[in-house]
Amino acid sequence: MQGYIYPNEYELQWSLLIVLYPYLTGLVAGAFILASLERVFNVKEVQPTYRLALLTALAFLIVAPLPLQAHLGHPERSYQIFLTPNTKSAMAMFGFVYAWYLMVVLLLEIWLDYRKDMVQWAQASTGWRRWLYYGLTLGATDLSPRALRFDESAGRWITIIGIPSAFLLHGYVGFIFGSVKANPWWSSVLMPVVFLFSAIVSGIALVLVLYMLTTMFRWQKIDMPCLDKLAQFLFYALVVDASLESLDFIHRLYEAEESIEILGQLVENRLFISLIVLQVLIGTLIPLIALGTTSPALRKGGMFRTPPDLRQLIYLTSAVFVQIGIFSIRWNVVIGGQLFSKSLRGLTVYKVELLGIEGLGMTIALLVLPFAILWAIAKILPPWPESEAVRPAAPQTA
Template sequence: MVHGEAWTVKELFVLPNEYVYWSIQIVLYPYMTGLVAGAFVLSSLYHVFGVEKLKEIARFALVFSFALLPVAMMPLLLHLQQPLRGIHVMMTPHFTSAISAFGIVFMTYACIVGSEIWFVYRQFIVESINRLEKKERRGIENILLPIYKIISLGARDLSPEALKADHKAVKFLAGLGIPVACFLHGYAGFIFGSVKANALWMTPLMPVIFIMSAVVSGIALCILCYAIFMGLRRWALPRGKTHFLPDHWAGATELTPEGLHSMQDYETKMTSKYLLIFMTLAITLELLDIIFRGYTAVRSWDIVREVIYQRDFFKIFVLQYGFGNALPFIMLLLPGLTTRRACVACVLVLFGVLMMRWNVVIGGQAFSLTFDGFMEYHLPIIPYDMETFKEGLGGALLVAVTPFVIFYFINMIFPAFITDDEAH
């Protein structure tokens, strides 16, 4: 069977070798890289620009961005017919290929995020080593001790001069990481925008639109997950449990459910204001792109207009712009914002960005190169082979769940909820 034949439905005159080759995994690929970039930009608002109001959520966003990072390439590996060849991008780097350039940018960004986390938590790592070495019965912490010794890299100096140097390094890496993170996701828009054979993708605004929507989705996901995890901690604290909080954290005895609730509300409301700013920019760019297309009206505009205003009207203007943009924008803009309302708005924002990716990737393949036929993509729900599992609902859920599993284990090593003084 030809790749794409299982989920492609053709209508009118379509070339025999044309199918919807880029399916749900290629929708999730720019979506996941956008979450990575957006979460890092949120953490950099504090580390670089000194936005004290985002102090608590910034550290969580940094660790969560690191957990999202390995999943950024996961959709591509699931989509490849020969996934083991994916390592060739890393082994033979060059800038003549957009995909190969992505491998270079991806590894550079991974090194920046990993280094920043190391500098942020270096004092915590050293103090954990000293504490665990003095402890007789460690239990599961027997595993943590050698891990901390390895990642400490032998740098155990905790003098004021060394900690001050750590702060400078964090600020430098966070500032360097912002353009790299934007380029990491803007590259995905560049790939689509540079495909001259596709009328829907061929626009110079595509990379910028992808970057803005990436920041929006990353901030929305951090707000939602931060509120959920803080709620879990507030529920677990009276019961003597330490969900998402190590037993050895010094501030654990000072926490109260009321304090956690106050911190949750404050960080959620403050971060929502910045989410509104980036949403305004993202929506403006997307509407500007549609207006520009209609004004220039190139030869392919007739088929693109039919896809946008007729066949995909419900997906674009109702689901993406209505439920995914306008409704959460109004919910965040109304006075008296609560954590619950902010979380609902963030869910809608994430849905809207996902629909934007869907409409770009799937909608761009909706019409034939003949401009006289159309193709529809039907997401495989029940897999009957490995191909329909990877390119169907099962593969999508696997990609969606993996970051939270990774975050659970990373949080054991780098606690995402300790205070700034204890981290540094």
């Protein structure tokens, strides 16, 4: 502690769990937007990751509200947010945005995309798996061309609705912070946009890592054009994200409002490692340089010709670095915004608990959980290209 903080500010209100929440929703939104690249924008190269991205989004979306729930003083009352939502409250919309995204967008799109496969798997398997797949189809087993055409076109429409919904989901999370006028570190109109683009960055990077790892562990060959395309989009998203972050930073410096002094101290004393080193250097600059030179983002075939094996390694490392950087962004926003007093006269400290419901252990558990869920879902609904039943020919023209 240094300087003066209000007596009620000794306790930090939002802990590591609340860092996790925007990180997880960001991955959801990012993964979904990647999936929609193939579906809506016809980026054929990334097709192998389409289903993986959808299932990743679903797995992380299931976990996303858990840190919030665990953090509540009265988790047993959380249902009230559906009963008496305060229409003036940004947070009250959480339940509805979440429900909309889960029910109307993600589950529906996955269901429509997998329905034909589920019917065929049900027919091909026996015992409980047979009943599971039948149950999952909701009994809609019609595989006539007309029904399949409906799946395809409805799925496409839902993806189109899904893109603004994904924007909404994560832009909204940014708004929760950006609209707190009491907190000069948070209060920024750019916050939702920054959140959104960092979400896209993190989602693409996550799917890239997952695609590489799952392909390698299934002893399959990595589809290099797909990977190059992913790296290319990761680079573009990173450029936009870094530009927005810099704009926000320059804007604050230039306006130099009342809070600039304490925010300067905050960055120098409390956030130096997490902001300057992890977020800017490791999370942004290094991946930008690595991807910019080796991926086909700036020049077809990359600035430097690199053998595919090396490129895979560079992509993988960059994507992991990007994840570290994005997690640091969430940390810097959520924790950083609470490390200075609203009296603008002092800084406080945050010590991460090791165990306990808001501790490091819980955070790691909640970070591992989506992967476990993804593994389970992938067992039931394999997203791998080779297990996919042959798609109807020329779906886009159907």
